[in-house]
Amino acid sequence: MFVFLPAIKLRFFELHSIFRVLHLDPHLCLPAHRALTFLNNCTFCLSLAMADVFRGLNLLETLKESIESNRLSDVKDAVEDLLISRINLGVVGDRGEEKASFMNSLRGLGAGDDGAAPSPASVPPDGLAGYPDPKHPDFRLWDLPPVPDISPFEPEGYMDRYKFLRYNAVFMTSTQTVQPNSVDVFLEALSLQRQTVYFILLASVKDSEKILEEKKKASLEVLKSKGMAQPKVYLVAPATLERFDFPTLLADMSNDLPEIKAHALVLALPTLTSALVTQKKEAFKALVWAAASLSGGVSAIPVPLVASMVDSSIGVRILTKAQLSLCLDNESVERLARQRGMEPTKLKELRNCVLSVEVSKGEVKRRLAAAEKDLATVSSKLLEMAMPRNARSVSRSFAAMLQALNSAIDEMAADAQNILVAAHAKGK
Template identity: 80%
Template sequence: MADVFRGLNLLETLKESIESNKLSDVKDAVEDLLISRINLAVVGVRGDEKDTFINSLRGLGPGDEGAAPSSPPVATEEVAGYPNPKHPDFRLWDLPPVPDTSPFEPEGYMDRVKFLRYNAVFMTFTRTPHPNSVEVFLEARSLQRQTAYFILLASVEDTEKSLEEKRKVSLEILTSKGVTQPKVYLVRPSTLEKLDFPGLLEDMSKDLPEIRAHALLLALPTLTSNLVTQKKEAFKALVWAAASLSGGMSAIPVPLVASMVDSSVAVRILSKAQLSLCLDDESVEKLAKRRGIEPARLKGLRTCVLSVEITKGEVKKRLAAAEKDLATVSSKLVEMAMPRHARSASRSFAAMLQALNGAIDEMAVDAEKIVAAAVGEGK
C-alpha cells in the first residue's frame, strides 16, 4: 500500500498522477481512503477511565456489544485489540502499563508490545506520568516517532482546577526528564468533545501522514460540529479523487478499465460517509442512549434520504440528474481538476463531483443537527 499523499497537497497529487498516467496511484489512494487503515494504541493502567476512553473513541457506551473490557478480560501484561464495529480497519489496542521496575529498559517494553507498529500511541495516566513512561516516550522520539502523546484522563471526581494542577505537576516531571516543549492533553473519557481532545486531534492531523490523518478522522465518532465539517471536507477530497479517476480513465486508454462513472464506487463512498457521520440507525440509537435522549428525537432530524439508507437506486438517480444538469458546473472547475489532455472526459468527472458533493453536503447538515441536539440536550 503506497502512501501516495504523504506530505503533498491532495489535489496537486491527483493532477500529477493523472498527467503522468499513473492511475494505479490514484486508485490506491481512493482505496486507502475508503478502507481507512489505522492502528492506535492506548498505554496505561487498565481501569474505568481507560476503558471509557477506548469505548468513546469507537462510539460505544459501557453496555454496548464489543465494549471494553472484553470478556473474559485479558491478563494485565497482555495486549488487547478492539476493532471499530463500523470501521473494521480502524483498530484500537489496549497496551499494558509501562512497568514501574528499576532499573528499566524501555526497548524491552517497546519490543514486547510492538510499540512501533502503531500509527499513534496515547500514553494515558490519571495522576502524573510515571518516569518509566517518560523513558519510553523519549526512546520513541529518538527513533523519529513523533506520534506519541501524553493524556491525562479525568476521573469522575476531577474538577477543572484539580486537572490543571495535575497537568502542571506532570509538565514539570516531563521537563525534568528531558522532554522538550512537553504537552499534556486533558481528556474527559465520557465526553471527548470537551477539554483538550479536539486540540489533540488537530495536532495529530499535522503529525500523521495525510492518508492516516484522513483514516483517523473518518473513523472517529462525530463529537463536534467542527469534526463534522472536517469529515465533510475529507469526503469531498475522496469524491474529487474518485471523480478525477473516472475522468482520467475516460480520457486515457487503460486496458480492461470501464470509461463510465461507476455507480458502485459512489455507493461505497456514500455508505462510508453515512457511517463516518454516524447517521445510520444503530449509531444514532447508541448516541441517544449515551446522552439520555429519546432515539426518535435524533432520528427525526435526518431529512436527507441518504442519511437514513444508502441505495443504489437513489445514487443512480442523483448521478443521472447531475448528468442532465452539467451546464451548471463551471468549466473553470474542470480545468482546475483535470489535465489538458483529459478534459474531454469532463462530463464523467463533473457528474460524479456534483452528485456526490451535493449528497455529502445534505448528509453533513443532518449530522450537524444531530450533534447539536446531542450536545445541547444530553445529560
C-alpha cells in the same frame, strides 16, 4: 497552490454557472473571482484550482498532483485507504474504567455496547488486547499494559515486546502524574523518528477541575525534568471527548501523521464536534474528486476500483462510508440517543437527506442522471479546464460525479451537524 489555466474571456454568469454545478464556493477561488468584477469580458488567467476548494486542506492537492503526474496507482491506494480507514492506535496505561471508557468513546461506543472494551479487562495484566471499530473494522485500538514502574528499566525491552513501532500513533494514558519510565519510552520513540506518541491525562469523575489542573502541571514538570523543552500533556474526559484537550490532540495528530492516515483517522472517528464534521466533509469531497477523476478519465486503464466511466457503485461505496463516518446510520443514531438519554426518533427526524437514512444504488443513479442533465447548461470548454488532464476527454462524466456526490455530502453533513447540536443541547 494555484493551477493557472489558459487565458480565456469569461463572463460573470458563466463563472458562477461552473461554480454552481460543481458545488464550489466562488469566494475560495480568489483572486480571479474578485478581478472578474471589474475585468469582465477581459482576458485573464483563471485560477480555478481544485486544490484550493477547501480551506487549509492539502489532501486534495496531493491527490491532484498524483493525477496530473499519471500516478494513478497512488490515487487508487489513497482512495482505498480513506474508504477502509486502516488505522492502528496503541493505548498504554493502567486498565481501569477511565481507559476502557476512552477506548470505547474513540469508537462511539458505550460500556454496554457490542465490541466495547470491558472494565475490568479480560486479558492478563501483561497481555495485549485488540478492539476493532464495529463500523470500520480496519480501525483498531490496541490495549497495552502500563509501562512498569521498576528500576532499572530498559525502554527498548518494553517497546520490542509490544511491537511499539507498528502502531500509527500511541497514547500514553494515566489518571495520575506521568511516571518517569513512561517518559523514557517516549524519548526512545523520538530517537527512532516516531513523533506520534502522546501523553494523555484521563480525567476521573471523582476529580475536580482544580485537581486535574494540578495533575497536569505535575506531569509537565516530570517531562521537563527529563529534558523535554516543550512538553505536552493532553487532559481528556474519557466519556465526553469534545471537552478539554482532545480537539487539540486531534489537531496535533493531523499535523504529525502522514496525510492520508490523518484523514483516514478523521473519517473513522465518531462525530464528536462540529469542527470534526466539517473536516469529514472536506475529506470526503477530496475523496470524491479523486474517485471522479479515476472514473471520468481512466476507464481504459485496468484500475480495480473503476468498472466504467461513471460507475454508480463507486458513488454508493463513498456515500455508504460517509453515512457511517457521519454517524447517520440507524445504529449510530440510536446509540447516541441512548448515551444522551433521548428518544431515537427525535434524532432520526433530523435526517432530511434520503441518503442519510439509506444509501441505495437507485438514488445514486438518479442523482448522477440529474447532474448530467444540469451540466447541459455549462459549456464544455469551461468543464474541460476544471478537469485533471487525463479526464478532459470525458469531462462531463467527471463533473457529473463531482456534482452529484458533492451535493450529497453537503446534505448529509448538514444532517450530521443538526443531530450533533440536538444531542449536545440535551447533554448540557
